[in-house]
Every structure is written in C-alpha cells, then in structure tokens.
Amino acid sequence: MLSWFKRIIFTCNHCGATQKIPLRRIHFFEHFHELREGQPLLITCANCLQGLQIPSTYRTHTGHAVNVDPQMPPKNAVIHAHYC
Numbered sequence: 001m002l003s004w005f006k007r008i009i010f011t012c013n014h015c016g017a018t019q020k021i022p023l024r025r026i027h028f029f030e031h032f033h034e035l036r037e038g039q040p041l042l043i044t045c046a047n048c049l050q051g052l053q054i055p056s057t058y059r060t061h062t063g064h065a066v067n068v069d070p071q072m073p074p075k076n077a078v079i080h081a082h083y084c
C-alpha cells in the first residue's frame, strides 16, 4: 500500500513551522483515541507554542477526506500536544 508510506505535512498557522508525519502514525492515533469519522488531527506547535499545526489534506483510516482550513480549524478537531 502506497499510502502506508505517505507523509502528511503539518503547517503552523501562527509561525509557519512545518513537520512531516507518516500517515500510518496518524491512523494509529485515530485508532488509539477513537476519533470519529472525519475528525481532523491538529498539533500544538512546539516551535511558537501559540499556533496550531494544520495538516495538509489526507484520508483517515476509514477513507474520509480531511481538509482543514488553517484560519478556521473545526471545533471537533482533536488537538495533540507537542508531537515529535
């Protein structure tokens, strides 16, 4: 499966810091925290500690497309603190 190796780019909406996270780790997180269908994963920015790192478009383990607007993160988003 090609998607297994895919990396998702998370970009901070405050300072612009980026990090790449393998999609399989996001899927693992979805399972572990029992995210609801289409619930996006955001990450507290470890660089500026003020912004949220917003993912580029990806598909959840259930195949639901997640596309987050950096200026208006959805209220149902799950925020992961200081991923690294």
Ligand SMILES: [Zn+2]
Pocket: 012, 013, 014, 015, 016, 017, 045, 046, 047, 048, 049, 050, 051, 052
């Ligand atoms: Zn930041």
